Amino acid sequence: MINRKVIMAIADGLGDRPHTMLGNKTPLEYARTPNLDDLASEGITGMMDLIAPGIPVGTDMGHLILFGYEPQHYPGRGPIEALGIGMEVKPGDIVLRCNFATVDEAGIVVDRRAGRIREKTNEIAKSINGMELEDGVVAYLEPATEHRAVLILRGDGLSDQVSDSDPKAPNDGKPYHHIEPKDASKEAQKTAYLLNVFLKKAHEILSSHPVNVERITAGKLPANFILTRGAGRMVDIEPIAEKLNINVSCIAGESTVLGVAKLAGYKTFTDSSMTGNIDTNIELKAKLAIEEIANNDIVYVHMKAPDVKGHDNKPLEKTKSIELFDQMVGMIREKLPDNVYLALAADHSTPCEVGEHTGEPVPVLIAGPSIRKDRVSQYNEMDCAYGGMGRLTGSDFVRTLHDLLGFVKKQGN
Amino acid sequence: MINRKVIMAIADGLGDRPHTMLGNKTPLEYARTPNLDDLASEGITGMMDLIAPGIPVGTDMGHLILFGYEPQHYPGRGPIEALGIGMEVKPGDIVLRCNFATVDEAGIVVDRRAGRIREKTNEIAKSINGMELEDGVVAYLEPATEHRAVLILRGDGLSDQVSDSDPKAPNDGKPYHHIEPKDASKEAQKTAYLLNVFLKKAHEILSSHPVNVERITAGKLPANFILTRGAGRMVDIEPIAEKLNINVSCIAGESTVLGVAKLAGYKTFTDSSMTGNIDTNIELKAKLAIEEIANNDIVYVHMKAPDVKGHDNKPLEKTKSIELFDQMVGMIREKLPDNVYLALAADHSTPCEVGEHTGEPVPVLIAGPSIRKDRVSQYNEMDCAYGGMGRLTGSDFVRTLHDLLGFVKKQGN
Numbered sequence: 001m002i003n004r005k006v007i008m009a010i011a012d013g014l015g016d017r018p019h020t021m022l023g024n025k026t027p028l029e030y031a032r033t034p035n036l037d038d039l040a041s042e043g044i045t046g047m048m049d050l051i052a053p054g055i056p057v058g059t060d061m062g063h064l065i066l067f068g069y070e071p072q073h074y075p076g077r078g079p080i081e082a083l084g085i086g087m088e089v090k091p092g093d094i095v096l097r098c099n100f101a102t103v104d105e106a107g108i109v110v111d112r113r114a115g116r117i118r119e120k121t122n123e124i125a126k127s128i129n130g131m132e133l134e135d136g137v138v139a140y141l142e143p144a145t146e147h148r149a150v151l152i153l154r155g156d157g158l159s160d161q162v163s164d165s166d167p168k169a170p171n172d173g174k175p176y177h178h179i180e181p182k183d184a185s186k187e188a189q190k191t192a193y194l195l196n197v198f199l200k201k202a203h204e205i206l207s208s209h210p211v212n213v214e215r216i217t218a219g220k221l222p223a224n225f226i227l228t229r230g231a232g233r234m235v236d237i238e239p240i241a242e243k244l245n246i247n248v249s250c251i252a253g254e255s256t257v258l259g260v261a262k263l264a265g266y267k268t269f270t271d272s273s274m275t276g277n278i279d280t281n282i283e284l285k286a287k288l289a290i291e292e293i294a295n296n297d298i299v300y301v302h303m304k305a306p307d308v309k310g311h312d313n314k315p316l317e318k319t320k321s322i323e324l325f326d327q328m329v330g331m332i333r334e335k336l337p338d339n340v341y342l343a344l345a346a347d348h349s350t351p352c353e354v355g356e357h358t359g360e361p362v363p364v365l366i367a368g369p370s371i372r373k374d375r376v377s378q379y380n381e382m383d384c385a386y387g388g389m390g391r392l393t394g395s396d397f398v399r400t401l402h403d404l405l406g407f408v409k410k411q412g413n
Numbered sequence: 414m415i416n417r418k419v420i421m422a423i424a425d426g427l428g429d430r431p432h433t434m435l436g437n438k439t440p441l442e443y444a445r446t447p448n449l450d451d452l453a454s455e456g457i458t459g460m461m462d463l464i465a466p467g468i469p470v471g472t473d474m475g476h477l478i479l480f481g482y483e484p485q486h487y488p489g490r491g492p493i494e495a496l497g498i499g500m501e502v503k504p505g506d507i508v509l510r511c512n513f514a515t516v517d518e519a520g521i522v523v524d525r526r527a528g529r530i531r532e533k534t535n536e537i538a539k540s541i542n543g544m545e546l547e548d549g550v551v552a553y554l555e556p557a558t559e560h561r562a563v564l565i566l567r568g569d570g571l572s573d574q575v576s577d578s579d580p581k582a583p584n585d586g587k588p589y590h591h592i593e594p595k596d597a598s599k600e601a602q603k604t605a606y607l608l609n610v611f612l613k614k615a616h617e618i619l620s621s622h623p624v625n626v627e628r629i630t631a632g633k634l635p636a637n638f639i640l641t642r643g644a645g646r647m648v649d650i651e652p653i654a655e656k657l658n659i660n661v662s663c664i665a666g667e668s669t670v671l672g673v674a675k676l677a678g679y680k681t682f683t684d685s686s687m688t689g690n691i692d693t694n695i696e697l698k699a700k701l702a703i704e705e706i707a708n709n710d711i712v713y714v715h716m717k718a719p720d721v722k723g724h725d726n727k728p729l730e731k732t733k734s735i736e737l738f739d740q741m742v743g744m745i746r747e748k749l750p751d752n753v754y755l756a757l758a759a760d761h762s763t764p765c766e767v768g769e770h771t772g773e774p775v776p777v778l779i780a781g782p783s784i785r786k787d788r789v790s791q792y793n794e795m796d797c798a799y800g801g802m803g804r805l806t807g808s809d810f811v812r813t814l815h816d817l818l819g820f821v822k823k824q825g826n
Contacts, residue, residue: 412471
């Protein structure tokens with residue numbers, strides 16, 4: 001087998017629609033992207049539906065597929081968040097996304113985000129992390145970005161079929177919810193009971209926590225309650241890296257992407273200068289991609305900004321973020337070893353006019369050694385619809401790359 | 414219904430990648446193929462993934478699909494080998510691929526191929542063919558090409574979950590393996606036990622067989638042992654010919670292709686002048702194809718050479734083999750009755766630079782009466798990516814042909 005490798009550059013939320021502010025071009029059509037277009041001229045292109053035409057996917061699901069899983073392997077948002085912040089997650093764990101919140105004596109949620117608390121959440125979390133509940137079940141709580149946290153219940157006989165304590169009201173002033181089992185199983189009843197115990201004990205401890213006492217003194221809202229939502233059960237899925245016996249590296253600023261990469265058994269690289277926005281450090285990302293490909297089979301390098309600008313309905317800024325992506329790809333291209341394919345992809349469309357993910361397909365591209373070259377010379381949503389790969393699913397696209405590296409088992413003999 | 418028929422010409426391992434030795438063209442792009450290109454101008458083209466994008470398939474699986482089965486019907490290599498050499502295989506049979514081998518008194522494999530024995534293997538096989546074991550189980554052994562053979566165990570309560578006796582070491586000098594059950598079932602234990610009994614008895618009989626006595630006298634290695642591998646259980650699948658109530662003929666030189674054709678209930682034609690290489694008798698193949706289409710609904714005509722040249726990394730010779738394929742298709746085209754479609758296909762890609770099957774799609778084509786004509790005028794890996802059939806699976810392509818002949822049941826009313 002020839003020794004081939006691949007670097008995949010992912011522009012989050014890249015796909016868009018023609019926009020009047022851009023002369024009825026999409027941001028990708030409007031942007032000056034000499035590197036992406038050169039790659040289109042050299043390689044083969046196509047249009048990718050992550051799951052199937054018209055199905056929008058989240059960043060987690062999109063990357064799950066780009067990293068080599070099938071959609072049915074999706075373990076839920078909780079486990080991905082936990083992995084993203086570096087928390088250990090074991091098969092069978094019940095994982096919940098949480099907010100540090102402020103609740104008054106009557107149980108009314110004064111602020112779902114505890115005054116958008118950013119400081120010392122690790123100290124607060126530490127005071128309730130590892131709390132032993134009943135029957136050998138232990139609760140682990142670790143802080144995530146800003147007011148967010150992740151709660152894990154670990155033990156036997158637990159279920160993810162429990163309701164949220166988070167009232168998720170657009171405005172505060174509603175009571176937090178008592179957690180209820182969602183089915184009649186003993187496991188759901190036990191889990192709901194233990195979660196309510198945890199919330200009560202945590203509230204007691206947090207109410208007198210020095211950080212909160214300090215906050216109250218300073219006129220800030222205390223983080224005296226844990227609002228939970230989206231309970232998920234960590235499934236026992238084999239990391240792709242182990243299954244295929246390959247070495248893969250993922251360079252990204254976003255914890256969701258890093259979490260999915262960890263799930264897949266990939267090494268992860270991040271840095272505080274990878275901001276998840278338009279000021280991200282593309283030089284560092286490109287440099288790491290070239291360094292990492294020396295000792296890995298596949299390197300993923302991710303840029304979040306196009307998605308952020310799509311959500312914010314900023315077509316001109318989305319264009320800029322795409323030009324930044326082009327520059328990063330150019331830096332990688334300059335130092336690309338001969339045996340390395342360069343692939344371009346996106347996890348979903350985030351059209352500015354919608355401000356949300358949609359199910360429109362995204363352009364994909366593979367350039368590199370001995371690739372079948374098509375007639376497309378521009379990387380965008382419409383030129384690539386005339387590409388030589390045609391229209392394919394996310395799994396088809398990733399399998400195509402794996403096959404180029406010789407990782408796909410032959411069927412029959 | 415109009416009386417329509419189809420001849421499908423299959424170029425084994427046709428798909429390839431651009432090659433520097435061919436001015437960065439694929440062998441199919443580089444080859445002079447006036448007949449294939451005329452057909453492209455007259456017909457409709459597309460790109461076919463036998464199973465799905467990026468999945469490489471073996472010749473047996475590829476033809477199973479081209480002959481009308483779904484991938485999940487694959488019965489394993491053993492049954493296909495058995496059918497290929499004209500051995501009767503019944504549902505429930507345990508079929509093993511074998512080598513005639515040389516083993517010394519200590520059970521060490523001196524030569525896995527018994528000095529690459531080619532002569533009188535039928536006499537040797539006859540002495541142990543039909544051996545009655547215990548409990549009504551009978552062993553059938555028949556010789557295949559050169560040192561190869563096929564062993565069938567027929568009887569009740571058998572399993573294919575047994576290990577190999579063949580040590581398959583790259584170098585000889587290892588002992589042969591005792592056959593072990595692969596699971597705890599009674600069936601696997603019984604089968605392993607009976608196979609070990611067979612191997613022992615066969616060794617006793619073969620050690621004093623006149624052909625072997627002769628070989629030893631002549632200074633050759635005796636074929637005194639049967640090494641077994643790849644046990645498979647013949648599934649009960651309905652032959653496509655019966656299922657669709659159609660008459661189909663297959664013209665090929667390769668036993669694997671002939672074996673799959675027999676599985677499908679197709680008539681098979683072969684001849685020693687159909688060599689499976691570049692010196693194959695294309696005149697005879699073309700003549701038989703035209704003769705056979707008179708009394709059949711479908712005729713498959715197969716050429717092995719492009720795959721062989723791909724495996725050998727001989728791009729110029731692969732080009733030549735494709736020009737030969739073009740000539741064969743030209744001969745068929747010259748005498749093609751008006752009501753017969755001519756279809757072109759391949760079972761998989763075998764890029765020269767890889768020397769193995771890959772999962773890249775292959776070009777397909779249908780020309781003939783009232784076919785929807787697309788804008789493609791060349792039959793190759795990139796022009797056909799712009800074809801009117803788009804990108805489709807092997808089953809989609811075959812169903813399209815069956816539908817043109819009126820063999821596909823309407824869904825709904």
